[in-house]
Structure formats: C-alpha cells, structure tokens
Amino acid sequence: MxxxxxxxxxxxxxxxxxxxxxxxxxxxxxxxxxxxxxxxxxxxxxxxxxxxxxxxxxxxxxxxxxxxGHRVRELDDAIIAQLGKVAHSTLLGNSATVVIELSEALARVLPVNQPHLMFASDGAASVEQALKMAFQYWANIGSSGHTTYLALGDAYHGDTVGSLSLGADGFGSELFDPLRFPVMRTPGYNNPNWASAAIEALVEHAGKLAAVVVEPLVQAAAGMHVARPGDLRRLGEACLDTGTLLICDEVATGFGRTGSLFASTLCELSPDIMCLGKGITGGYLPMSATVASRKIFDAFVDDGSAGEPRRDRTFYHGHSYGGNALAAAVAVRHLELIEDWxxxxxxxxxxxxxxxxxxxxxxxxxxxxxxxxxxxxxxxxxxxxxxxxxxxxxxxxxxxxxxxxxxxxxxxxxxxxxxxxxxxxxxxxxxxxxxxxxxxxxxxxxx
Ligand SMILES: Cc1ncc(COP(=O)(O)O)c(C=O)c1O
CATH class of the missing domain: 3.90.1150.10 (Aspartate Aminotransferase, domain 1)
Known part of the structure; x- marks a missing residue:
C-alpha cells in the first residue's frame, strides 16, 4: 500500500x-x-x-x-468571522468579548469549583502558571513552608524549566539537572501501587507541599500508562483530607480524548487547579489555560482594606498572547461542535x-x-x-x-x-x- x-x-x-x-x-x-x-x-x-x-x-x-480533523468548515468560518472584529488584544488589565464568551462556556463544563481562567499559548506555560499559582496561594494565605511539589514517576508536563522539573527523567531532561528544581517523587502509573505510595508521601509531607500534580487517568508521554479512576479518586480524597492542593494536568487528556470531556470527571476529581492546552482550539491555534478554583482565586483577591503594611497578593504573571481572540473564537465553536456532533x-x-x-x-x-x-x-x-x-x-x-x-x-x-x-x-x-x-x-x- x-x-x-x-x-x-x-x-x-x-x-x-x-x-x-x-x-x-x-x-x-x-x-x-x-x-x-x-x-x-x-x-x-x-x-x-x-x-x-x-x-x-x-x-x-x-x-x-x-x-x-483539518479544515473543518465551521471552525474556519469562526476564525474568519473573528478576523472581521479583532485578531488580538491584551488581556493584561483589559478583556475581549470572545474571551469572556469562551471562559463562560468552559466554566459550564469544567469539573472545577467556580473557575477563573488564565490563558497562555502552550501546555507547558499553563503548567508554569499552575506551579506559581499554587506556590503563591500559600504565601497569600500566610502559610509558610509549602515549597515543593509531589509529582509522579514517568510524569511529563512540558519542556520549560519549571515543567521539566516536575517531569521525570527522560527525553534528555537529565542534562538540565543543574537548572531543574527538586520535587518529591513517587512511582508512576506503571506501578500498581502508585496511589498508595503517593498518598503515604502526602500524609507525611503535606506541610511541605505547594501541590500534588498528576496527569489524570493517562500518563501520555510516558508511553500511555493508564491508571484506574478509583486510584485517582483516592488520591483526590487524600488531598482533601490533608489540605493539599491538587493540580490536574489535562493538556493531553482534555477535550474528549478519554471519552469524557475531561478525564478528571471520570475520576470524580474536582482539582484546585487544572491545566488545559492542545485540543482546546481543536488543533487550530495555540492556546492554553490554567483554571483556578474559587478557593485559589479568592486568595489572590485583595482590595487593600486590610490596611498597611501588607504583601501584595496580585499574581504577577501573564503572556503577550494570552487570551488571543482568534484562538478564543475557534475554541468557542469547537466546544459547540463537540456537543452538536x-x-x-x-x-x-x-x-x-x-x-x-x-x-x-x-x-x-x-x-x-x-x-x-x-x-x-x-x-x-x-x-x-x-x-x-x-x-x-x-x-x-x-x-x-x-x-x-x-x-x-x-x-x-x-x-x-x-x-x-x-x-x-x-x-x-x-x-x-x-x-x-x-x-x-x-x-x-x-x-
Ligand atoms: C500532560 C502534558 N502536559 C503538558 C504538555 C506540554 O504541552 P506543550 O507541548 O503544548 O507545551 C504535554 C505535551 O505533550 C502533556 O502531554
């Protein structure tokens, strides 16, 4: 052939x-x-x-x-229509109608409590945002010592230095060891006892953790290692019991890949922070997002009424193309088509x-x-x-x-x-x- x-x-x-x-x-x-x-x-x-x-x-x-698929007429049309309005404007301090519409549509389907979305362009950038959000969350609520993360063996979260630190060895990442920050690591999904090991570490070290980070259900780049939903549910419960933040990286699993819109839903997880990317625009334009639950978002809101001196709670992070209007327009239509079709x-x-x-x-x-x-x-x-x-x-x-x-x-x-x-x-x-x-x-x- x-x-x-x-x-x-x-x-x-x-x-x-x-x-x-x-x-x-x-x-x-x-x-x-x-x-x-x-x-x-x-x-x-x-x-x-x-x-x-x-x-x-x-x-x-x-x-x-x-x-x-490629060249889907409805998706092409969504971009063309948006081009007649605006291609891009900054989301730093301002907004755009189409990005608000996309965020509302996602908020209706995301398994995250009262979500707020911060946009970027690649999966790795959404992970970096998640890491920094989790770290600053603890600082903002005045709880010291939460300076590391629990990640799994065989994990992959992207190629920027922070996401590479979270990831396990492989793909040449060891070369960057002098730059990678240390994280706590328990076995990945190819070990049948991975969840018990992670929960044990969680119980012992919760006070040191800024967050636990998982790829729910499938460790994709590891070679498609699949976990049982019940094991992830147990980990989620342990996070709640120990007061540890849970970050679900759905860059690979999100938008229908596993048979559910989000793998977290199949695992009955409601993460504190969620990372989205890849399929968010149907593969048309680069867009990613870090989704923060109400608890995380509220820790960053500061009207200054508590008086001085106090530390600024603002999240000083943002990318030039975060919330690109063309990407948002195709992402809105993509969500509609997933349902309509x-x-x-x-x-x-x-x-x-x-x-x-x-x-x-x-x-x-x-x-x-x-x-x-x-x-x-x-x-x-x-x-x-x-x-x-x-x-x-x-x-x-x-x-x-x-x-x-x-x-x-x-x-x-x-x-x-x-x-x-x-x-x-x-x-x-x-x-x-x-x-x-x-x-x-x-x-x-x-x-
Ligand atoms: C789970 C997961 N997180 C993050 C990333 C990084 O995404 P990007 O390549 O868009 O930076 C990937 C890429 O494969 C991934 O599978």
Whole structure:
C-alpha cells in the first residue's frame, strides 16, 4: 500500500530550504534532511497532503491537538468571522468579548469549583502558571513552608524549566539537572501501587507541599500508562483530607480524548487547579489555560482594606498572547461542535472498535509486548527483542511510507487519531501498523 500521489517530483528543494533556516524540536538536525520528512502543504479532513500531493492519514492528530480533523468548515468560518472584529488584544488589565464568551462556556463544563481562567499559548506555560499559582496561594494565605511539589514517576508536563522539573527523567531532561528544581517523587502509573505510595508521601509531607500534580487517568508521554479512576479518586480524597492542593494536568487528556470531556470527571476529581492546552482550539491555534478554583482565586483577591503594611497578593504573571481572540473564537465553536456532533459518542464507539482491532491484529504479534489504551489514546509497546534500537522510529517511518502518520515515544508507537475518526480509517491505521511491525521487526505473522 503506497500513499496516493499526484506527483512523483521530489520535494528535495523544500527539505533543503527548511534545513537551511528551521530548527525542529526533538529532532537531530544532522539527520533531518535524510529522514524523509513530510513537508505538509495542505490538508483535508483527517489527511495531511505533502508538497508532492501524497496523502497521510493523521493518526497522531498532529501531535495530539487536532480533534475534529483539518479544515473543518465551521471552525474556519469562526476564525474568519473573528478576523472581521479583532485578531488580538491584551488581556493584561483589559478583556475581549470572545474571551469572556469562551471562559463562560468552559466554566459550564469544567469539573472545577467556580473557575477563573488564565490563558497562555502552550501546555507547558499553563503548567508554569499552575506551579506559581499554587506556590503563591500559600504565601497569600500566610502559610509558610509549602515549597515543593509531589509529582509522579514517568510524569511529563512540558519542556520549560519549571515543567521539566516536575517531569521525570527522560527525553534528555537529565542534562538540565543543574537548572531543574527538586520535587518529591513517587512511582508512576506503571506501578500498581502508585496511589498508595503517593498518598503515604502526602500524609507525611503535606506541610511541605505547594501541590500534588498528576496527569489524570493517562500518563501520555510516558508511553500511555493508564491508571484506574478509583486510584485517582483516592488520591483526590487524600488531598482533601490533608489540605493539599491538587493540580490536574489535562493538556493531553482534555477535550474528549478519554471519552469524557475531561478525564478528571471520570475520576470524580474536582482539582484546585487544572491545566488545559492542545485540543482546546481543536488543533487550530495555540492556546492554553490554567483554571483556578474559587478557593485559589479568592486568595489572590485583595482590595487593600486590610490596611498597611501588607504583601501584595496580585499574581504577577501573564503572556503577550494570552487570551488571543482568534484562538478564543475557534475554541468557542469547537466546544459547540463537540456537543452538536455528539463527538463523545463517536469516541466511545471508536474506542471499542479500536480495542477490538488491536486485540485481533496487534496484541497477537510476537514483536509486541503490550498494548495500552484509554479512549482514543493508544501506546503499542514493542517487545524487548525489538526494543532499544530505534524500532519505534523504524516502524513509524514504515507506516508513513504506507500513508499513515505515526510517531513513536521511544519503543512505544502511539496511535492518537482525531476524535471524529471512522471505522474504515481505524482499520487502515491498524493494518498499516501491523504490516510495518512485521516488516521492520522481521517476524512472521502468527498463523
Ligand atoms: C500532560 C502534558 N502536559 C503538558 C504538555 C506540554 O504541552 P506543550 O507541548 O503544548 O507545551 C504535554 C505535551 O505533550 C502533556 O502531554
């Protein structure tokens, strides 16, 4: 199976122009040009189309952001309509109607008590805001000593220095150890006793903690490690019992990925602070948000009536593009479409369909050690005989050659399709993955 092609002309020229001026994230630039990068020119529905007219089914939702596909007419129209009003104005000290509308719409569905939203542009920035908010919360209420965070093994919260500190080792983060601030760490979801260990640490060290930070239900970048909702609920209860703040990072799990609009809801969690990003605009424009519950927000409100001298409670933090009007307009329409199109029902149906296909065609392969799935988040872990030598990358490249865009996390091949994916498209993704594994791992299909 080859990607459909309207032209076989090489796109070497574009690759060379790119390599001359662009530095790609998480990419060794010495080998970039030789790794057959896709140079996307346009897209249609669930497919990306390169400069040669070749089509690729976007099975990673353009790094987990694209929810309803590309070039959705309704989303395009929302941006065009907003362009006729205003593209951007600052939210520092002022506001914009469309951002107020978005915040009202989100407040109606977020599992956070009386939320207030602070906007930024990337997931990592929303995590940085959350860390600082939690830290200053304790200072504002006059409680000293809350100077560290409890985070989990295998955690990933972004690449800025604060979010990197919260994250576990891996992805080259150890190099930055002299810059990373220390946090308390208990095991991640791949340890069945992770919740008990976290709760134990919580009970012992609550007085030192500014917050506990979790990725509810799925540690995505760790390779899709999935937790039981009941374990997260227990952790949430322990936070309440010990008076510890809970930060839920839903940058990856938010906006329908797990079958619920938010994974926290499935875990019956009502976090003090929540981080949103990625799917918030349906994958159209960069936007993230840190959501503060009423308790957190109130600790920052200060009308000065308590008299002087006193410390200023204002949160001195804000990004130039926080609350961008174009991003807000597409995010409002995106939320409406999730409801109007009953997208969550499709996620549930396709979750079962994908589970069945994976069980029949992928789990049975000798080269696969484990398949982990939560909603439309899947990690296919290659067996140790294939692991550790860049097999994840080789398998993904083989899939790309067959017209399905996959990207690995080490030796875990990730499938993260748009939420509007169809049965036929899922079958194509799974078949291509199977052929690619069989080809690259040099094993025969079970009879
Ligand atoms: C749970 C989680 N938090 C934060 C981030 C960082 O988001 P961004 O890449 O938008 O900075 C990610 C990215 O994958 C993530 O999975």
């Amino acid at each position: 080859e990607p459909s092609s309207s032209s076989s002309a090489p796109d070497e020229a574009w690759v060379q122009r790119d390599a001359a001026v662009i530095w790609h994230g998480f990419t060794q630039m010495a080998t970039f040009a030789d790794s057959d990068p896709i140079i996307v020119d346009r897209a249609e529905g669930h497919e990306l189309i390169d400069t040669r007219g070749r089509r690729y089914l976007d099975a990673i939702s353009s790094l987990w952001v694209c929810t309803l 009953d997208v969550l029902t499709n996620v549930k149906d396709m979750t079962s369909e994908l589970a069945r296909l994976l069980e029949e065609r992928i789990s049975v392969l000798e080269a696969v050690s484990e398949v982990r799935q939560c909603g439309l988040m899947v990690g296919v872990e290659l067996a140790s005989r294939c692991a550790g030598s860049g097999w994840g990358k080789l398998v993904s490249q083989a899939a790309v050659r067959r017209g399905v865009l996959l990207r690995p996390l080490g030796d875990v091949v990730v499938i993260m399709p748009p939420l509007t994916i169809t049965s036929d498209e899922l079958a194509k993704i799974v078949d291509v993955l199977r052929e690619s594994i069989l080809e690259q791992c040099n094993v025969s299909a079970p009879s």
